[in-house]
Amino acid sequence: MTIPSTAAPPAAHEAGALAAQAKQRKRGGRRRPAISRRGELLTGYTFMTPWIIGSLVFTLGPMLWSLYLSFTDYHLILGGDFIGLDNYTAMFADPMFSRAVKVTLLYVVLAVPLKLLASLAVAMLLTQKRRGIGFYRAAFYMPSLIAMSVGMALVWKALFAADGPQDQFMSLFGWEGGGFIGNPDVSILMLVLLSVWTFGAPMVIFMAGLLQVPGELYEAAEVDGAGKWHRFVHITIPMLSPVIFFNVLMETVHAFQMFGPAFIIGGTAGGPAWSTLFYTVRIYALAFVDLRMGYASAWAWMLVLAVGVVTLIMFRAAKNLVYYAGEDNK
């Protein structure tokens, strides 16, 4: 986020320079020498230096280092040697790998659609013209500001404890499974719920998308006798499809990276009984409990690869599913 925002000033600077050049040309003055343009570029990059250095040192560097580590048996303390692809092949024989993948996929499949449905539904409610709509928008966005915090995970833990609010409420309807915290069959649902509850970010994007849909389309459809449902399916959804695609993509990528709340609620062991053993939680345990940094790095790069493939598939699928207004969609 910081890089684009800092990139803006030099860009504005350059625009200013171009305008100045144009002015000079109008007055019949000679073109400014290329050297000063280069000087301005230099100024621009100089201003960006802290962020360029930051991303090289703190993001790109460590990433490349971890890529290298993934081909070694690097032990956090004892060091390690190059072992080629052994880590990657070992992964498929690792019983914890398939568990972690299953838990993570289950979470992605549950959390992403539910969260998007919730955010779209609320976005549609909040784009109506009502009194006090600003208040409602703020209120619905609020959970997203606090939810991924440690505090909220702890509150969640209390809500889903044995004899906690969830247990007591569900017991009224004959539930005998106790608190979700101690029940491996349903514990993941509590994390899905936490994620659904924090639909603020996609909601805001949906709202922006909904407000962009031209009103004439609805009016025309209404004249043609289309009901609410038809207008939603045949106008809202297609017009919104680029936004839906964006949200699906972002939320899927986020869901694959689920870590904080799972780590706080289930610990490094992904308790109870590995039911919240998310892929990233396992990476953490491999790296900082087992100290097998090389192997943990291989896991991390496998995740990068998997998310990349999923993203690619989505882009392919989107070609036929997403409608861009003004484009000739064959």
Next chain:
Amino acid sequence: MISHPYRLRRRSLLTGASAAAVLAAAAACGDDGPAGTADDPIEISFEWWGDETRADLTNQVITLFQEKNEGIKVTANFADFPTYWEGMAGRMASRDLPDVFQMDYSRLRQFGGAGMLLPLEGVVKTDDFREGFLETAKLDGQLIAVPAAGNTLGLIYRSDWFEANGVAAPAPGYSWDQYSADIATLTPALGEGKWGGGDWAGQYHFMELWLRQQGGSFYTEDGKALNFTQEQLAEWWTTTADLYAAGNVPPVETTIEWTEGGLVQDVLASEIGWDNFMPGFSPTVEANGGTLALAAPPSLDPSNLGLYLKPSMQLVISAATEQAEAAAKFVDFFLGDPEALAILGTNRGIPATNVGLENAEIDQYAQAVLDYEASVSQYLTTPPPAPPAATGAIEVKFGEIYQQVQYAAMSPAEAAALLFTEAETLLAAEQ
């Protein structure tokens, strides 16, 4: 270009100013002289695991140390046990360990074997330790830690509940079967939500005890492999199966949410554990109207309880410290200053030094621990060699995999096979 007189002047002014600043900085460095005065103290860091109570006591001792040693400033930090070690592992990799920190016997090889700890022979005082304590502070013959306190395993139990329900007080040589039978008597008698004892099978220390009672050990002598079979592990994991199935020990669904022990929650009548925990639990239990007592843990062999005196925690100095002298001074103070020891009391266990034993206030609970240790002294045998570096991870895995058995997601045999795979991978990773 026309040179601008003002700019010139400003530039020379700036040069002059920066030169002055450099000089001032150099002068400040020069002033330093021998560091370690009240105005410019030597800084050392000290970290430990524990709770708020321990932090309060420790901080008091740090304040006292700083008063008595004006030139040294101690920065302190603490965390709970798992968090502490996760943090230390990362910091060891980045060579960023605190100058002085608390060490556990199970991690001694992990840190010491990698050359992270300063050899302490001749660096700290070693003349006042109680007998047998320094043995577990050595790695392959070299002293790299000093014990702060010691403990051994025992059975901590509610003597009031045992008595009220006609269960005889456990005596040394008490068998595992007898203990199981007692739990099965107590649980129904205590009523809903209370249990006669806890499920002991998920703790690797207790299995080690059980193996020692059969003349075995958890790791081979060289620390490179497990020294038991999968069948033995599967057998160990079934030692509580009947109790568990009958609901005589608390189910995992319940214990997974516990943030404190069953004894202090007034729901457990007994638990195998480290004897030095007893003084910590007792006041709470008494507030609940109960009394705690200590007995030897159950055994397979009345003449071999498998017990050994273990350092409950040790202090170590980082090999990378730049203030070895100040760090050693702090360690000596922590283990040898009468006033400090009076403050620390038995919070970390029964003190490992004689001066500690004389100065720590031995209340009735600490006395009970001392009495217990005296009562089993004839059974204390040689401690196992410092366990392999992977022990910490294996300990975590041991509990994690046993949870699968409790949830009936795996049979004991399947779980044992998985632990072997995992442990072998971990042990191989450090060869």
